[in-house]
């Protein structure tokens with residue numbers, strides 16, 4: 063048992079004492095440990111808001127809700143429209159969209175439209191000047207849905223030390239922008255959001271993935287930082303969409319079907335790896351953008367903020383678990399049963415997929431890049447265990463705010479070089495733009511368009527960006543705690 067498992071078991075024991083009512087047979091069948099019993103919550107109002115002005119295409123209502131992750135595992139969170147994930151918003155590319163957001167909570171909120179080209183005033187980031195949805199108030203977001211692909215929407219409120227705000231809550235949902243050119247080469251389409259619940263702070267290493275000793279680590283300093291690490295965000299419960307493994311409906315398939323999986327990591331803090339024994343994922347899009355070279359892989363790695371679209375051919379009849387590779391995460395709920403029709407054997411099987419390394423560059427193409435007009439170096443460093451015992455983060459030697467430093471000229475072609483001088487991997491997200499991956503740890507590539515990129519521990523990535531979306535633009539690590547404690551910068555147009 064490692065330190066992390068110990069912390070987790072300790073937590074489950076404390077809050078599960080006297081409340082471990084999860085049916086033993088159910089729990090055993092999944093290899094789940096006992097988890098806390100139901101919590102008590104006041105009833106929430108279900109009255110519908112009255113319309114203001116023009117009719118909205120969609121209404122999102124932010125309100126406290128209770129969420130049944132599994133029988134007898136009921137938690138309290140804040141969600142959109144009493145659903146987790148929130149309602150699937152599905153639109154055509156180029157469609158003008160009005161979303162009315164009603165905020166039935168006591169705090170101002172922001173809804174961010176992740177991966178869309180929208181103006182700063184509606185992007186849903188306070189730092190860019192988007193107005194809030196006031197507490198017990200409402201606001202309309204109007205924008206044109208583009209570009210096509212798997213987008214999503216989520217709270218962009220700072221949480222700081224409050225682990226029941228912002229992306230620690232159930233405020234996230236899928237936003238599909240359909241292209242007129244979708245070839246539709248699949249039989250079923252499923253949306254799978256990866257999540258943890260009941261976040262807490264611990265000194266256990268929440269970075270689930272050990273960095274690979276074979277990684278080149280071009281940014282590793284000669285002498286390691288000896289200061290003790292601060293408190294980080296961990297979680298005892300996991301789910302895919304709103305259910306822990308085994309608690310929801312299985313994914314029902316037939317032999318020979320092609321299933322298009324829209325995977326989203328809606329986690330506030332963890333990178334995940336997903337596998338399905340005996341099956342392969344044909345990755346066709348990253349962050350919603352078609353890749354130049356679709357490739358088949360056994361394991362998908364996906365960081366907070368990222369999306370992966372993959373087609374899975376169903377050619378091994380049985381009852382399987384699509385799940386997180388780490389036993390602790392899968393046994394705590396991160397998985398879903400995949401059930402072929404007409405199966406006699408009811409017990410879902412987990413077998414680890416073949417060992418595989420995730421490497422974005424296999425989905426790229428080799429063509430060279432024109433030289434950028436300007437290169438902007440960004441150096442990221444950790445200050446271990448600062449105020450409140452939380453790690454703080456520096457961008458070019460400074461915690462956010464970085465308001466004057468990063469300036470783009472309209473139409474300019476920029477190369478951003480991300481130097482990760484910390485021992486954690488970070489998913490780096492640029493609002494309102496796409497960038498093209500140019501290099502990862504010294505490996506060149508082209509044609510991979512993303513809005514969020516994992517830069518491995520002590521790693522380096524370079525991305526090209528065309529400055530064609532005037533307005534303030536937020537850049538940050540997509541892990542909520544990192545973002546809240548310094549890991550942000552603001553780009554402005556000259």
Ligand SMILES: [Cu+2]
Nearest residue numbers: 488539541544
């Ligand atoms: Cu980070």
